[in-house]
Amino acid sequence: MSERIFTAVGTRPVRHDGVDKVTGRANYGADLSLPGMLHGVVVRSPHAHARIRSIDTQAAAAVPGVKGILTGKDFALTNAKLGLGEGAMDLKDMSDNLLAREKALYHGHAVAAVVATSVTAAQEAARLVQVDYDVLEPVLSVDRAMEADAPILHESMVTQAHPAVEPAGSTNVAGRMELKRGDIEAGFKEADIIVERVFRTPTSHQGYIEPHACVVRVNEDGRINIWTTTQGPFLVRDATAAILGLDAANLKVTPSEIGGGFGGKIPVYLEPLAVLLARMTQRPVKMVMTRDEVFRASGPTSATKVRLKMGARKDGTIVAASASLYYEAGAYRGSPSGAGAMCMLAPYSVPNFFIEAYDVVVNKPKVAAYRAPGSPMAALATESVIDEIAQTLGLDQIEMRLQNAVKEGDRAPYGPPYGPIGFRQVLEAVRNSAHWKSPVAPGIGRGLACGFWFNAGMSSSATVTLGSDGSAAVVTGNPDIGGTRVAQAQMVAEELGIPVERVRPIVADTDTAGFTEITAGSRTCYATGMAVIDASRDVREQLRGRAAKIWGVPLDETRWEHGSVAPVNPSAERTALTVSELASKLAKTGGPIIGHAAVNPPMAGPAFAAHICDLEVDRETGRSRVVRYTAIQDAGKAVHPSYVEGQMQGGASQGIGWALNEEYIYSANGVMENAGFLDYRMPVASDLPMIDTIIVEVPHPAHPYGVRGVGEVPIVPPLGAVANAMSHATGLRFTELPLSPPRVLERITQGS
Amino acid sequence: MAIVHFSSTLTRHTGGLHQITMDAPRVHELLEALVARFPGLAYELEHLAVAIDGEVRPDAAYEALTSQSEIYFVPKIAGGFN
Numbered sequence: 033m034s035e036r037i038f039t040a041v042g043t044r045p046v047r048h049d050g051v052d053k054v055t056g057r058a059n060y061g062a063d064l065s066l067p068g069m070l071h072g073v074v075v076r077s078p079h080a081h082a083r084i085r086s087i088d089t090q091a092a093a094a095v096p097g098v099k100g101i102l103t104g105k106d107f108a109l110t111n112a113k114l115g116l117g118e119g120a121m122d123l124k125d126m127s128d129n130l131l132a133r134e135k136a137l138y139h140g141h142a143v144a145a146v147v148a149t150s151v152t153a154a155q156e157a158a159r160l161v162q163v164d165y166d167v168l169e170p171v172l173s174v175d176r177a178m179e180a181d182a183p184i185l186h187e188s189m190v191t192q193a194h195p196a197v198e199p200a201g202s203t204n205v206a207g208r209m210e211l212k213r214g215d216i217e218a219g220f221k222e223a224d225i226i227v228e229r230v231f232r233t234p235t236s237h238q239g240y241i242e243p244h245a246c247v248v249r250v251n252e253d254g255r256i257n258i259w260t261t262t263q264g265p266f267l268v269r270d271a272t273a274a275i276l277g278l279d280a281a282n283l284k285v286t287p288s289e290i291g292g293g294f295g296g297k298i299p300v301y302l303e304p305l306a307v308l309l310a311r312m313t314q315r316p317v318k319m320v321m322t323r324d325e326v327f328r329a330s331g332p333t334s335a336t337k338v339r340l341k342m343g344a345r346k347d348g349t350i351v352a353a354s355a356s357l358y359y360e361a362g363a364y365r366g367s368p369s370g371a372g373a374m375c376m377l378a379p380y381s382v383p384n385f386f387i388e389a390y391d392v393v394v395n396k397p398k399v400a401a402y403r404a405p406g407s408p409m410a411a412l413a414t415e416s417v418i419d420e421i422a423q424t425l426g427l428d429q430i431e432m433r434l435q436n437a438v439k440e441g442d443r444a445p446y447g448p449p450y451g452p453i454g455f456r457q458v459l460e461a462v463r464n465s466a467h468w469k470s471p472v473a474p475g476i477g478r479g480l481a482c483g484f485w486f487n488a489g490m491s492s493s494a495t496v497t498l499g500s501d502g503s504a505a506v507v508t509g510n511p512d513i514g515g516t517r518v519a520q521a522q523m524v525a526e527e528l529g530i531p532v533e534r535v536r537p538i539v540a541d542t543d544t545a546g547f548t549e550i551t552a553g554s555r556t557c558y559a560t561g562m563a564v565i566d567a568s569r570d571v572r573e574q575l576r577g578r579a580a581k582i583w584g585v586p587l588d589e590t591r592w593e594h595g596s597v598a599p600v601n602p603s604a605e606r607t608a609l610t611v612s613e614l615a616s617k618l619a620k621t622g623g624p625i626i627g628h629a630a631v632n633p634p635m636a637g638p639a640f641a642a643h644i645c646d647l648e649v650d651r652e653t654g655r656s657r658v659v660r661y662t663a664i665q666d667a668g669k670a671v672h673p674s675y676v677e678g679q680m681q682g683g684a685s686q687g688i689g690w691a692l693n694e695e696y697i698y699s700a701n702g703v704m705e706n707a708g709f710l711d712y713r714m715p716v717a718s719d720l721p722m723i724d725t726i727i728v729e730v731p732h733p734a735h736p737y738g739v740r741g742v743g744e745v746p747i748v749p750p751l752g753a754v755a756n757a758m759s760h761a762t763g764l765r766f767t768e769l770p771l772s773p774p775r776v777l778e779r780i781t782q783g784s
Numbered sequence: 785m786a787i788v789h790f791s792s793t794l795t796r797h798t799g800g801l802h803q804i805t806m807d808a809p810r811v812h813e814l815l816e817a818l819v820a821r822f823p824g825l826a827y828e829l830e831h832l833a834v835a836i837d838g839e840v841r842p843d844a845a846y847e848a849l850t851s852q853s854e855i856y857f858v859p860k861i862a863g864g865f866n
Contacts, residue, residue, distance in 0.1 A: 209859055210793055213791075374859060446858050447835060447856035450838065451839070486861060490842060
């Protein structure tokens with residue numbers, strides 16, 4: 033890719049939504065209220081695994097203010113599936129997750145919903161809904177789920193296996209896949225050192241600060257308005273319509289500002305219930321989850337068990353690896369075990385490998401995506417074992433990784449060869465960083481780990497309108513989670529040569545924006561950005577036409593120059609016209625100018641990251657503190673470097689929390705005992721040092737600016753980086769997260 | 785003739801062949817021809833995405849192929865979601 037000189041891209045303008053957000057004016061999911069609005073509350077199962085014998089709503093219905101009660105009998109399970117990226121969402125499972133029919137499959141599973149004139153009335157009525165349960169043994173781990181005598185969650189479950197296998201009766205194994213290359217036995221025979229470890233990670237939550245919330249109004253003509261906090265308004269529209277058997281054309285979804293999602297605001301949890309309650313009562317209905325409900329009933333990520341055996345020669349060359357990944361799916365099939373398998377060895381060229389991955393249902397909330405879903409847990413295993421091999425062989429951590437690092441033309445473990453990728457450049461940036469060059473202070477452990485994520489493409493649309501004052505508006509359908517509005521405005525500014533402050537980026541509802549897939553998969557700046565660039569170029573072409581009209585020349589006698597249209601053959605009468613000059617003549621030259629574009633590009637080009645963690649450990653208490661941390665990442669091209677850095681810092685912070693403290697603590701009967709931020713300990717600003725960042729830019733050739741996705745890969749390395757730092761600080765190898773003070777202290781006390 | 789690569793998990797259905805060349809104007813004609821030749825691939829291909837010249841394309845059915853096209857089949861993954 034030739035070096036391009038950018039004017040707006042790569043700068044750091046103030047985000048357009050910034051003032052509203054820092055002043056509290058921005059409207060989030062729970063902020064909307066409508067006249068006559070009712071409040072919906074969900075009744076949740078107190079048991080992790082129970083058959084529902086009956087539900088008695090009489091006492092609840094008698095509570096003053098109660099207007100309606102909904103149970104699973106009020107809407108049929110759908111068999112529809114909703115296409116999403118390369119996969120499909122099983123709406124039957126999602127529908128059963130909305131309101132349990134036959135069985136409650138986790139503590140907190142919705143079994144009924146009450147709507148009333150106030151939240152307190154609805155809550156009182158919810159307490160009076162009588163559910164007769166036949167309590168069953170809960171299945172709380174992959175180990176138990178796969179035992180021969182384990183209780184079965186779904187009698188009809190058949191393992192979706194690739195390669196195919198004959199079904200073998202009732203099972204909790206929802207899926208199995210494998211990847212292999214070369215001759216695994218011969219590979220291990222070449223090894224001078226073989227390390228095999230089993231790693232475990234806990235159930236942990238995305239921890240978005242804003243709970244799920246929505247307001248629904250059903251009009252007299254059947255039209256339905258949904259206001260909600262979501263990563264995908266079109267997905268909410270289509271999933272709600274399919275689950276309820278409605279015509280999606282009658283649904284309009286307006287996304288609010290979103291206080292974090294990280295993958296957890298892709299599924300629908302409340303919207304279909306609110307539609308049914310609004311239709312039942314002919315009143316607007318608002319539903320807002322409590323924090324307790326967010327933890328108990330919305331997507332955590334998988335707890336995992338990963339066995340990895342890796343062999344290397346004395347010089348550090350990795351010759352073979354075999355791995356088994358067991359990922360909890362929660363109550364319904366669909367863990368990211370397959371993605372974990374594909375990512376696990378993606379940074380390294382391993383000639384002989386065998387990886388098998390299992391998707392296992394357990395009595396916990398159905399997992400949702402969480403930033404690079406599946407990859408961090410697999411990377412913990414890979415990066416810990418590489419660290420141990422390098423340590424045992426006395427090799428430099430970076431040199432060993434560089435020796436095995438993939439480069440352009442190497443085949444990814446999942447099949448095709450890589451195009452231009454930046455992993456080696458990332459490792460070089462680590463080696464040249466001030467952090468890596470600094471001495472390791474006494475009592476500190478320094479850990480290094482790397483990570484990989486695919487990055488998605490998928491469909492996006494954009495509209496760019498030019499005002500007669502030469503300003504522009506850009507309309508897309510992606511909720512702005514990480515600064516994508518300002519990035520899109522920068523793209524318009526770049527293409528039209530106007531100031532970014534004169535571009536108004538708008539996140540529109542599903543009736544206004546062209547179809548656009550979810551804000552996820554690190555795809556928004558890449559895929560929707562491509563649509564924005566193409567729509568801006570459409571405006572440019574139309575501006576050339578207007579200039580041609582003014583000059584009375586054919587189109588091919590005009591050309592675009594940054595911010596203006598110039599004549600190919602200039603004269604005293606024909607000099608370049610700026611965007612503002614042309615915009616001022618829109619009415620005289622044919623009317624308004626609107627540029628449109630829609631794209632469905634290939635995946636965004638793999639992203640690689642490496643993180644360095646310095647960890648101090650108090651050997652008397654087991655408490656640890658991150659004292660220095662640096663995140664390095666290939667962004668392809670950073671459109672707004674501050675928000676790329678923000679993604680890197682956010683991913684690192686979440687990963688550090690996952691590594692050190694975060695976990696669902698379950699009682700023996702499957703009740704989460706720490707469903708609040710006081711007891712589910714996420715890091716806050718005072719817990720962490722400044723996360724330093726280094727952006728590497730190896731352009732992705734499929735994007736006009738070279739953009740890769742950036743939002744997900746920064747959560748991949750921290751688990752391994754922190755675990756390796758802990759190992760170096762204590763002299764003990766840690767394989768089970770979180771590395772909480774009691775666990776660390778126990779190991780230090782045992783001395784093994 | 786597009787060059788089609790089979791992973792080790794697919795070669796059980798291709799008589800051990802890791803690579804073949806096949807003439808097809810677009811991806812969906814290629815898939816039909818592959819299943820006609822190797823019927824055992826039908827189930828696996830339904831659940832695999834297509835990578836053309838290293839680019840994984842979620843909706844590849846009508847993508848054109850050239851004599852230089854290199855095809856790999858990739859497990860379906862979903863970016864940012866399960």
